[in-house]
Amino acid sequence: MRNGLRWLLPSLVVSQVQAFYIPGWSIKSYQEGEHLPLMVNKVYSDNTQLQYAYYDLPFVCPPTGKSHASGLLSGQSISLNLGEVLRGDRIKISDIDLTVGHDNECSFLCEQPVARKDLRRAKELVKDGYVVEWIVDNLPGATSFVTVDKTRKYYAAGFKLGFTKYDSSTGKPRYFLNNHHTIVIRYRTAPGRAGEKGGKVVVGFEVYTKSVGPNNKRENGCPVELQEVEDNFEIWMPNKTEGLSIEEQQQLLNNHYDHLDEGDDNDMMTIPYSYSVYFREDNSVEWDRRWDLYFVNQEEGSRIHWLAIINSLIICGLLSGIVIMILSKTIKTDIKGYREGSVEGGLKLKSGPRPRSPKSEKHGLGLLEQENEVDNQLDDASDDEALEDVTGWKLLHGDVFRRPQYGHLLAPLVGSGTQVLFMAIGLISLSAIGILNPSFRGGFLSFGFGLFVLAGIFSGYFSAKVYKGFGGVNFGKNALITACFFPGLLFALVFILNLFVWAQASSTAIPFGTLLAIGLLWLCIQVPLVYLGSWYGYARSGAWENPTKTSNTPRQIPQQAWYIKSLQAILFTGLVPFTVIFIELLFVFQSVWQDKSGYYYVFGFLGVVSLILIVTVAEVTIVTIYVQLCSENYHWWWQSFAVGGGSALWVFLYSIWYYFFKLHITGFVSSMLFFVYSFMACCVYGLLTGTVGFLSAYAFIRKLYGAIKID
Structure with a gap:
């Protein structure tokens, strides 16, 4: 009986597969x-x-x-x-x-x-x-x-x-x-x-x-x-020709296409x-x-798609080589040299305040503290030779996990980025296996919205984990910001845009009832899911443990080279992921903005390019943050997010170029639709890649500073 029941359930499931309707696969005769x-x-x-x-x-x-x-x-x-x-x-x-x-x-x-x-x-x-x-x-x-x-x-x-x-x-x-x-x-x-x-x-x-x-x-x-x-x-429609000469009538007939707007509208x-x-x-x-x-x-575009994949693989391979070189040679050599120097010199670098510049060394210290500081320097004079090997990123172990400014905003952005990431993975997977196909009219947008709402639980979880790591205490407020900030921005833009489209009596305008339904789904389903995920991530799951302790006094950051400053680093590093997706981006833009009658169908290629893109963003961010740490700059939290999402700036610049040189859009409302939708798409893309960059950099830094085992 038990064996019979064991086989009964799978048999029932298999028998129902024939009755399961997948859009585009059901034949009607x-x-x-x-x-x-x-x-x-x-x-x-x-x-x-x-x-x-x-x-x-x-x-x-x-x-x-x-x-x-x-x-x-x-x-x-x-x-x-x-x-x-x-x-x-x-x-x-x-x-x-x-x-x-x-x-x-x-x-x-x-x-x-x-x-x-x-x-x-x-x-x-x-x-x-x-x-x-x-x-x-x-x-x-x-x-x-x-x-x-x-x-x-x-x-x-x-x-x-x-x-x-x-x-x-x-x-x-x-x-x-x-x-x-x-x-x-x-x-x-x-x-x-x-x-x-x-x-x-x-x-x-x-x-x-x-x-x-x-x-x-x-x-x-x-x-x-x-x-x-x-x-x-x-x-x-011919105009009245009463009272006109034959020549005037003939002239009117020869130029009738210029006179359509003349005459009574009730004709x-x-x-x-x-x-x-x-x-x-x-x-x-x-x-x-x-x-x-x-x-x-x-x-014939398949050849170009393969060219895009080969181009992406070459770029990703070069970056992988650089990352492997950093991890296997540079970092291992630094760690090995540090450990050997520590053993030979009998030195253990503590996680307290690090040596500072003479200008700031005694600033803010009382007389007693200054005397103790001088005594400590004299006691450590014998270790000067060992300290000479502790340079670059190794000096930042007491500052690298220092809480960033405006961390209460970074945590919701990371949470929303994971929400978009899970939605994108689900959409590309369902499209690649054929469930979301051209015959399923509107299926891509319907599933995308549904996956975004359901992924709110992941948004709340990751936002709460990051928020707790930053020392936040009010997880309810963080959950509310996570659930409302980014979705609210998109909803507000769509609503304002809809006002202009409604005035044109266009079917592009979203009906008020549909907008109301979307708002209810957002407030009644997504917000509770975000809160549930946030509660579990904050109260039931422990915070991410950092391998080093943060010192009480922050280090002074030396002058940075021009190429690793925030704006330059974002632009330069963002260009690399953009080159990975550039060719595939051509097909996506053509499908969305030009061939509205056509259908984008090569989701297999898009999935491969997207996977390469994620790896590329992670590697670019790791390399950039490592160079920044070597320059003794420990403000990497926001920098990693911005570097990861930097290619969104290039995508938006490309959309501007595409508008002026590839499209023939006429009218103010149509142009506004193009730029607002492009801006929204770039925000979603930047949020996704920025989150990938942030999580990659965080994992890399924890691994890096956990390897040197500083007491």
Whole structure:
């Protein structure tokens, strides 16, 4: 019976694996004649950061509310996860009717009346290069292309809202609206039993656009000719020409694109919309490989990713050699020489006040203390020869663990840095194994927010440990600062930014209800978790023990070389980790700021580069702090955090360069979105790497001064 029960539980777990849904891995099959819902989402552009819900546009066909065969209503909103809301998705069921296996040469959708001001809005969106996102079976509607060698087809997610042509006579731009959409659904037989029952799975969703002018002949609302359309639908409304001469009328027609903004805003015109549907069997694409078509054109980037890894490994290898040389040769030699000198001279260096400069030697001492000091110097005269070997970092054993200024702020920053670190490890791990994939829309942001909130317990624990090491006594206050300082800064920036985006009526704006939910998750879940971790780290777990005692009187720090002063050291050392991630940073920036229709998918490469980055930051910080200690400067607490996060300055400078030389963002709000989001990302990155630098330096110094065993 006991053996049976032992095998029962694993068997139940294994049996449930087949029922466990991982987004992007669950196959949905359709039968012949079954309704296939088409959902509309939003429009977006690479030239601006403002997105708009498709059905919020005044010049497109609004939903009629009719019921489809599947029971879904036109205009019905689809439930969204937190990540989808944050990325500006607003998904609704459309009026377009798709029936599996049934072609439709043309269907009239609507004839949308628009005012002059609505047409002006359409012109602005087409001018900015806006792209439309529709969704079928979780696949975004794509524009189809072929590679340069014409051997493979690939997709670019989305399709153009319209296009621009330049007048041959005047050279001025004219703007046209795409008002006919040809939808091609590619399918194949479903695998397994579903396929045996006639099931089909969608492996491709392509949209081809046409601009059909009002003068084209139509039957039942559909254009008669769709293959060769000569008259396109121009975004232009003619002005009244009463009282104008023929020459003036002709001149007005030749320059009509300059007069769209003139005239009464209440002037009306209609835009006809229609669509065609074709189902085509395609057995060349497996269902589990259907997203590969969106990445074919990016496969050449794999070589660059490998180049980035090789570049990172070379830099990390050189640093590792330097660190090994310091640890195995320089430090071991110093320690060995110190111990031998101590044994031969019979000297034990005490952890009390160290020798000071003559200027400060008797400053602040009474007569009795000065006489005792002179007596001590005379007694130790025989040990002068041994003391000559005790130089550099060995002189700081009584000061190296002295409490830093503003330690009550450093501890919360270290705690928040560990929170971000655990979140990043979780996100990259889940993405690398495929759970967070492009088909899981909004999954990356949703999991990122969830992991950040849950990692609050680590934030409180590490913050309390550091705070206790600094001699803090009010762990509740420290926990509150840790839970509110950095998350509160991010929340305040997002809220202020949202005020500007709300004014633009953009779907990029986070709804007030979502902001309220985020605030409740922060205050009701994260804050208690931080407090719990802080309580355990402070009350139940002992403080980190330092190997040496701190003297009562601090040493005087000599004049420092220019290259190890705070600002210079941060800039110089921060450049090294930046060079490690520079190439991969190109792909991340392109995915986030330029290819909004694309998807960053090479998380395996990102994970390797991130691991190399952490090792590099740790090694750079150790080398920098060791050089600083050799210069008899024991103010390393804040310095190690700043050196570790120094590459964030270079990332922000790179983002400024990227804005001016790579992007074509227009408008004040879009530019503000770019710089504020870049600043927030650099703060998160700097907090993470700064914490790695601080913990690495702390571990190194404890190991270093623990090795000499000073009494």
